Amino acid sequence: MQNEGPEAKIPKQKRSEKTRQKIIDAGLRLFSEHGYHATSSKKIAREAGVAIGSFYNYFTDKKQLLFELHRIHSERVHGMIARSIEESNILDPRTDSRSLIQAIVEQTWSLHDFSPALQREITALAYTNDEFAQMQRAEQGRDMAVLTEIFRKRKNTLRVNDLEAAGILIGQTMEAVMHSLWIFGSAIDHKRMLDALADMLHRYLFKDTKK
Amino acid sequence: MQNEGPEAKIPKQKRSEKTRQKIIDAGLRLFSEHGYHATSSKKIAREAGVAIGSFYNYFTDKKQLLFELHRIHSERVHGMIARSIEESNILDPRTDSRSLIQAIVEQTWSLHDFSPALQREITALAYTNDEFAQMQRAEQGRDMAVLTEIFRKRKNTLRVNDLEAAGILIGQTMEAVMHSLWIFGSAIDHKRMLDALADMLHRYLFKDTKK
Amino acid sequence: MQNEGPEAKIPKQKRSEKTRQKIIDAGLRLFSEHGYHATSSKKIAREAGVAIGSFYNYFTDKKQLLFELHRIHSERVHGMIARSIEESNILDPRTDSRSLIQAIVEQTWSLHDFSPALQREITALAYTNDEFAQMQRAEQGRDMAVLTEIFRKRKNTLRVNDLEAAGILIGQTMEAVMHSLWIFGSAIDHKRMLDALADMLHRYLFKDTKK
Amino acid sequence: MQNEGPEAKIPKQKRSEKTRQKIIDAGLRLFSEHGYHATSSKKIAREAGVAIGSFYNYFTDKKQLLFELHRIHSERVHGMIARSIEESNILDPRTDSRSLIQAIVEQTWSLHDFSPALQREITALAYTNDEFAQMQRAEQGRDMAVLTEIFRKRKNTLRVNDLEAAGILIGQTMEAVMHSLWIFGSAIDHKRMLDALADMLHRYLFKDTKK
DNA sequence: TATGAATGAGCATTCATTCAT
DNA sequence: GATGAATGAATGCTCATTCAT
16 A cells, blocks of 8 residues: 555655745735835845745746736635635525625625735736736636626525626625725724625615515 | 917916926826836837926926826816716705716716726825825815715715715725726626616615605 | 038937947947857947946847947948959959959958958857848848959950859858958968969969960 | 677666767757757757756766867768768879869768858857867868878879968868858759869869860 | 756846936 | 936846755
């Protein structure tokens, strides 16, 4: 019984993987703090504690690092979404609609730990760079699909006619509020903003059951 | 007394003022199309048809030009808002709440003619630059104040408790949707998105009269 | 009587032209001495006594400077060829064929003052770079045409059948010997080599008159 | 006594020797195709299918590989020259002078299979590098000695006075034409050029025996 | 011996900005 | 005011070479 397993196949990559990780961490730190344009590849290498040559051993250029950071984050967030939804009462049909919305908002909020500064940089780049725009678009589509699926199950209690427009609208609104909370969050308490957001979405989407 | 006509009416519109204007126009064009970072001061001067030295005669640096562009735009938009509100039925107390919201949304939309690309650049800069952040903040506050004033007059039909949070929320939502429409507007018809937005805001803010 | 002449039209280019010239001189010096690849743009700027930025104000890149050096030289040589031929007895029909060849060889030699090192660099680059190859080719064609024209006038005393092949052959031979004289010239006296060359060409081209 | 066949005959042809050979082959391929400067040591290693470390196990640096390639080629050519001359009718005293020259030219041509691109690279390097210059010089001397020896045997039919200059001249001419045929060979047929060359050399060297 | 991750000096090039004319 | 030549710090990136495994 060979218990040497898969690890044996990647012996020398141990150090390599560490270097790569150090660069990624440094990139995340610096891009977030100072922005993409104000961060030189040399600074990243220095922050990572590696030689500039090592940077280019792992990434073809600076842009690719930003790309990679974004990809990693998207991946991570998406993995968490599935788990989050299952662990919450979102899928439970007994959950009333207000609590459903509240849960979605809060789950989303808890996932929004990715540097909003970096998010902005990516958004800005998406503007002048097609590759980034496409990635951004694809991601948003994926997120929206999850929401749509949830709402479809409560179709008969929904109030909106134009579901497509509603999907886009909700997606944009959530993103904008989350971003803003991260950035200007100090101006007002999180709780209040999230409550207001949940209120708005709920009243928009669902019929006034009783009340 | 020289009655030389039109020239006499704009004595200050010297060559000097014209040069400045040419630079501003060129800056708006290039920043919008290629972004702040991809636009060099030399290119701006060339596009404006003036010498690079002239650029620095009128602006201390590239950032200041962006600043100025933003200021000019804010100013212009604000002037239009006042007129727009007066010319619309927004202030008319007989206007029903749904029409009120619809009017606000449409007026806002009609004002959003400023390059969204540039808007993004400014937003991104606001992130790493305090001056820009403050200007951005101040402007949003000003816009919010206008909305708040309008809603205050219909206080008894309002449904929201936390007016402060609601103000911020609405501001952010409107901005996000407007931006997005400009950028990704082609995906879905303007009208549908604006309708959905008006629906959402209306249901959030006002009690269901009749039903 | 306006004696301000053409100079008045290029007042500010005075300094500019000087800088450009300094860069060209420095480039010629360094490329010749150390070769193209061993000469960095920074070194050229330093040798020229200008800032590196100035280098790029005048040349889009290092390659373009080499190109320019080559162009300048070709131009110069070509201008001299016409004058040289006229001033010599080459066109005089009374000149006997041996003296004719001798004159051509000597005129060519006197024109070959361009750094052979640089010539080599260009030749080498022509090998991996299409632009250079074309320029090189064009130039050789031009030079050959001059020779052909001269020989055509003494057609009946010529001994060669395949004039086309002869043209190419002579061009290559002359170039090779001239280059070599510059480079390894110290091994043997110029005069002896040029005599040998003239002998070879003469015996190849013309019938043994008398004998 | 292990009769294991071919392997036994080349016991030193270990893995080690094979690695070295792979690098040499890759170097020849890449230097020829893209030139010395455009070929990095990493690319050579990759082309050879070995690690970059192995490259430096066998060669102190990139230059040394080029050196080695040149040495190998010179060696090979020289071995062939001896055989070629013997197998031809060059040494046969009954061969008439025109046929002699023709044979020499054709033999030389058949040996010129070494990448002219690489030849140029070496020539260029010889210019800025003393080691290369010396090797180049030595080689030319060796080749010239062979020619001189052949001609000495027909001294009384020779027409040239300055044998030393003639030797250099012929060497250069042959080299130039051969190179050029390889490079620009397509412009004109090989045969015509080689004939023209043989004509020129023959008329230069030998008395017009009858005819 | 073979490997390939790590190194960092060095390079080509850009661009915001100054200042003499 | 207007001009544009001149500047040089800074940037993104390459590549020959080393060395621990």
